[in-house]
Amino acid sequence: MSRVERIFPHAATLKSGVAASLPHDSAGRHVTGEAVYIDDMPEPEGMVHVYVGLSQRAHARLVDVDLSRVRSAPGVLAVFTAADIPGDNDVSPQHLHDEPLLATDRVEFAGQPVFIVAAGTRLEARAAVRLAAITYDDLPSVLDIDAAKATGKLVTTPMTLARGDAAAALAAAPRRISARLQIGGQEHFYLESQIAYAVPGEEDDVTVYSSTQNPTEVQHMVSVTLGVPAHAVTIEVRRMGGGFGGKETQCSAFACYAALVAKRLKRAAKIRPDRDDDMVMTGKRHDFTMDYDLGFDDDGRIRGVDMTFAAKCGWSADLSGPVTDRALFHADNCYFYPAVRAVSEPLKTNTVSNTAFRGFGGPQGIVGAERLIEEIAYATGLDALDVRKRNFYGKAGRDVTPYHQTVRDNIALELVEQLERDCDYRARRAAIRAANAGSPIIKRGIALTPVKFGISFTLTSSNQAGALLLVYTDGSVQINHGGTEMGQGLYVKVAQVVAEVLQIDISRIKITATTTGKVPNTSPTAASSGADLNGKAAEAAALTIKERLTTFVAEKWNVREDEVIFLPNRIRIGQQEVPFADVVKQAYLARVQLSATGFYKTPKIHWDRKAGRGRPFYYFAYGAACTEVAVDTLTGEYRIERVDILHDCGRSLNPILDIGQIEGAYVQGAGWLTTEELWWDGKGRLRTHAPSTYKIPAFSDRPRIFNVALYDGQNREESIFRSKAVGEPPLPLGVSALHAISDAVASVADYRHCPRLDAPATPERVLDTVDRMRAAAAKA
Known part of the structure; x- marks a missing residue:
């Protein structure tokens, strides 16, 4: 029996049809x-290269923009400012007109595009932008969530989800905990940077080869920038070297720059920023804080929850509204809250506008849900897995989400219990606790966490x-x-x-x-x-x-x-x-x-955002991961020793590709919550803007043992051949790595205190938490 047959027992009669494990077409x-990627395409005679001049201030008025040295630099053919845009100077994806393509009278983050240069070579264009002489009048800048909360400025309308009387449930709960969780952002770090290549045609026509997840949006933005009908603009994309959400909206500006130059100079034009500039210019996964008030009983069952998710959104809205909405949609994960109130705060900061990232706010919500479970486990002394299972969605009366959708396809308990047996969780947990008792330095930890992920765009028209x-x-x-x-x-x-x-x-x-x-x-x-x-x-x-x-x-x-x-x-x-x-x-x-x-x-879906009610998701995809780690309590360093995953793809269209997606998603999710740390200095400048300072998981960081299996089931809804989506749902499986590290850290205080380990759990943060646990144990 093949590996695929072992993990996915269904077989297709046509070996090249659905359910066949075929390789990626490329x-x-x-x-x-x-x-062939865009930068591999042959460059026609006379093609020009475009580069962007960026702001050096987080928030300032533009007193004077002297580009005379830029214009006279070797190889420069043209320089463009906002005044040279024939159409609208706006690339806001939600049409809020809050994101100019090029800055006009002020800049609102360090790295904001101010002008573009077209030159004969990329090196000439890149060198020329650095010759700009810009005079700034600095303004107060807001760089983090706490400072943004103090201003009260939002980039878009917040949302509230509520069911039952959370305040009353909290007041009546036998136990109650209030605290804060911090969740860091994440850089997309796609292998292919943002890039666009524009070829002018007759009259208004232009063809743009764009590394984009959203060709129609790019078409619209280019047409608006050029002031021409959409039918004059053709966007083409054969493949991207990764996207992860970073090329859903943030690619539009690059396509507009290339098209603007191509049409003005009547020559093909290409733009490809350096990795450093790409990271400075483009948005990330949103940083969040979750302030929570949690009520529960001695048996570990949740009675009521009140949560506020505050997000560092950046200087413009981009997709922060739907991202923060989705964080609330997933703040329940697999758990039924008898009474709940969840509020979003999409805060404005003088940093790059954060954007879509694989999971689109959902993973942050799931991290929040799992913190609640962890709090209860340490407060009651129960195994966190037992707390999870006691709070799973269940039968009628325990099957309605905070947004009032009934969970009709719940397989969380069955799937989790299957993984629990298959990975021998109970015996391994007992062995780890026994080993930790005799190991003063190296502590091991284990955690098994589930995922319930809603599938559909919450903007109904996108489905x-x-x-x-x-x-x-x-x-x-x-x-x-x-x-x-x-x-x-x-x-x-x-x-x-x-x-x-x-x-x-x-x-x-x-x-x-x-x-x-x-x-x-x-x-x-x-x-x-x-x-x-x-x-x-x-x-x-x-x-x-x-x-x-x-x-x-x-x-x-x-x-x-x-x-x-x-x-x-x-x-x-x-x-x-x-x-x-x-x-x-x-x-x-x-x-x-x-x-x-x-x-x-997509049928059956509907959503009333103002009322906080509806059926935003066609179905849910489920999964669970068990992670085992080893932590050095003298340095805070750790290693992922073993991972076991059981994931629900319905009747998989292509099992081997889905397994690859699950493996990659876990590593990306674990990387976000452990090694990947974004850091801005006091002047709002991103300092982690290259592989030397921003640490994505490397090959050596992979789990030593990595077991992935597909759950044997099918979608109860009429999806394509009863399959289920697999792009985003596996990423929150990486949450189990964070909780396994937390479990190891908790052992230094004999598991009596919740570590409240925030993300990313870098070695420095782990070491700080270990010291805090030891101090708490000594005080007790």
């Missing part, structure tokens, strides 16, 4: 270097997708849709859907670049919805072709339609079998249309 080209399917007379097929490929395997999954419907080998299907010239008005590839939405749209297009061919064959061969059966690469017609390509050729000669569009919109 895997070979990735390894050999033949996969739609289109596809275009073309069948050629030789039986080959081309599929195009609005989803973008950033390494996650979306293209091959959608091709598998088409292969399954038409029963043809995937080698007969051409996966084309995503372009606004084929499928218009697409949603971003985000919210884990890429395969759900685009797979369904492609399925609809393929079913249309299949129905047309079925009708044609029944008429031509004089059989009933139920006697037309699609088999692998052939069609059974009554008692005979005809190759698929031959049937297609006959259909063409009979003037049967061999192209089709497909469209899909």
